[in-house]
Amino acid sequence: MPAISQNKPYRVGRSRTGLGLFATKPIKKGTKIIRYFGRLLDSRKKKDDAIENKYLFELNDRWTIDGSIRKNVARYINHACKPNAESDVQPRKRRVIIRAIKNIEAGEEINYDYGTDYFKAYLKPIGCKCDACEKKRKKQRAEARAEKLRLKQKAERKAQKAAGKLAEGKGGSKKLPTQKAGGAKTNGKRLNGHGAKSVLANGRAVKSEIVVKAKSAKATTRAKPERESLATA
Numbered sequence: 035m036p037a038i039s040q041n042k043p044y045r046v047g048r049s050r051t052g053l054g055l056f057a058t059k060p061i062k063k064g065t066k067i068i069r070y071f072g073r074l075l076d077s078r079k080k081k082d083d084a085i086e087n088k089y090l091f092e093l094n095d096r097w098t099i100d101g102s103i104r105k106n107v108a109r110y111i112n113h114a115c116k117p118n119a120e121s122d123v124q125p126r127k128r129r130v131i132i133r134a135i136k137n138i139e140a141g142e143e144i145n146y147d148y149g150t151d152y153f154k155a156y157l158k159p160i161g162c163k164c165d166a167c168e169k170k171r172k173k174q175r176a177e178a179r180a181e182k183l184r185l186k187q188k189a190e191r192k193a194q195k196a197a198g199k200l201a202e203g204k205g206g207s208k209k210l211p212t213q214k215a216g217g218a219k220t221n222g223k224r225l226n227g228h229g230a231k232s233v234l235a236n237g238r239a240v241k242s243e244i245v246v247k248a249k250s251a252k253a254t255t256r257a258k259p260e261r262e263s264l265a266t267a
């Protein structure tokens with residue numbers, strides 16, 4: 035790991051994805067944290083354009099910073115979808131400054147958004163491991179577990195009901211109370227049924243109206259050409 039001056043408000047440390055840059059002191063929103071630097075690559079030079087590594091920072095169509103040198107400590111900064119810093123790209127000065135966009139506390143990992151192109155090419159295929167995405171996945175997993183449990187409980191209730199019915203069939207005398215319960219339910223269903231039927235009836239009425247209209251429309255369109263032909267004749 036590169037040596038970092040004590041005065042700097044960051045250190046390189048272990049993060050979820052390997053190494054990362056962490057604040058060692060509180061960093062105020064808007065403060066310049068570090069410069070992302072390295073050799074400038076010219077896309078017009080074939081040799082330069084052929085260079086490929088994880089630490090390329092595109093300034094514009096022509097210039098890219100090759101940040102792979104060890105001295106470039108900013109290269110340890112990981113991507114985050116909801117970051118606490120940003121990359122302030124100054125293409126004319128061919129410079130990139132990493133700046134805090136939130137108040138960062140000591141111990142917090144510093145990160146910035148690498149941008150859509152990088153995300154699509156490198157992070158989406160393996161799944162982004164930033165805090166926001168981890169949180170989202172955790173929530174989705176919890177929801178999936180809850181849904182599984184709900185279905186399991188539903189199946190268990192169904193099985194219990196079936197077992198209960200089987201027991202009733204054998205007992206005989208227990209039939210009355212359950213029939214009452216069933217009756218209440220069918221009452222509800224019957225009500226629903228009525229509702230649905232009336233809707234259906236309305237639907238039919240409306241449909242038939244449409245049919246009539248359509249027929250009359252056809253009749254008029256048929257009549258027209260005859261008149262026209264008469265006129266031309």
Ligand SMILES: [Zn+2]
Pocket residue numbers: 114115116162163164165166167168
């Ligand atoms: Zn993410």
